[in-house]
Amino acid sequence: MPALLGRGAESLRGVRLRGAREDRQFHRVTCQDRCVFEPDHSSTFTGWREWIGLPEVGIEWMKAKIDTGAQTSALHASEVVEFERDGDEWVRFTVHPWQDSDLDAVVVERPVHDRRSVRSSSGHAQDRLVVLMEVSLCGRAIPAEVTLTSRDEMVFRMLIGREALRQGFVIDPAASYLGGRPDRAVRRRNRGA
Numbered sequence: 001m002p003a004l005l006g007r008g009a010e011s012l013r014g015v016r017l018r019g020a021r022e023d024r025q026f027h028r029v030t031c032q033d034r035c036v037f038e039p040d041h042s043s044t045f046t047g048w049r050e051w052i053g054l055p056e057v058g059i060e061w062m063k064a065k066i067d068t069g070a071q072t073s074a075l076h077a078s079e080v081v082e083f084e085r086d087g088d089e090w091v092r093f094t095v096h097p098w099q100d101s102d103l104d105a106v107v108v109e110r111p112v113h114d115r116r117s118v119r120s121s122s123g124h125a126q127d128r129l130v131v132l133m134e135v136s137l138c139g140r141a142i143p144a145e146v147t148l149t150s151r152d153e154m155v156f157r158m159l160i161g162r163e164a165l166r167q168g169f170v171i172d173p174a175a176s177y178l179g180g181r182p183d184r185a186v187r188r189r190n191r192g193a
Contacts, residue, residue: 042168044138047175051182052158053136054095057108061182062097063156063190064137066171070161072118072130073144076151080129082112091129093148097157098190118147135164138179142167 052064077093084090089112096105114130128147135144137160144164151157165171172178181187 043170044140044168045175045178046138046165046169046171047178048171048173049156049176050137050160050179051177052160052179054133055136055141056134057095057106059095059097059104059106061186061190062158063099064158064160065156066165066169067159068162068165068171070159071163072116073135073146073161073164074118074128074149074151074159075133075146076154076157077148078150078152079107080148082129085111088112091131091148095157099155099157100191101189103189113145116147118149135160137164137169140168 046066049063049065051061053060054062075095077095079092079094081092082089083092090109091112092107092109094105094107096102098104110131110133112129113132116128116130117125118128119125126149128149130145130147133144133146134141135146142164144160146158151159
């Protein structure tokens with residue numbers, strides 16, 4: 001993986017720096033000339049958009065946007081129905097992994113983990129259900145809190161937020177699909193072809 005050159009080292013916790021010294025009093029990194037960022041053993045590079053998977057529900061490939069502006073991850077869900085199972089709150093919803101297509105829809109049942117008021121980028125607050133899901137991102141399976149919402153008009157069916165990314169991911173905003181891509185037939189399916 002190529003090293004990243006740049007400024008703003010103080011915002012990259014968990015990343016070792018060559019040519020830099022750490023100011024322990026302020027927990028800030030000061031660079032000499034240019035900093036070369038290298039991930040430590042637990043860091044994984046990701047681009048601004050990635051192909052992800054939801055292995056627990058049988059979805060191998062789905063496009064997601066890596067969104068550091070969102071605290072919690074968000075998943076496009078339709079036909080959301082809340083119900084009770086053994087005294088616990090559960091939710092049933094349908095996931096459509098392909099943009100502009102009903103192909104390969106998956107019906108999912110999960111326990112309700114939480115309910116949250118989430119403010120959209122347009123400033124509107126919306127109450128959402130939160131479920132726990134395993135997300136496959138750049139070759140790693142990570143647990144994530146995922147809010148259920150309608151993303152019908154959005155390009156990406158899923159957003160990966162900061163809570164999931166804190167698990168050792170370094171984002172390269174100039175890169176895409178660092179975790180790999182599915183074969184051409186799967187990519188065409190996502191475009192509705």
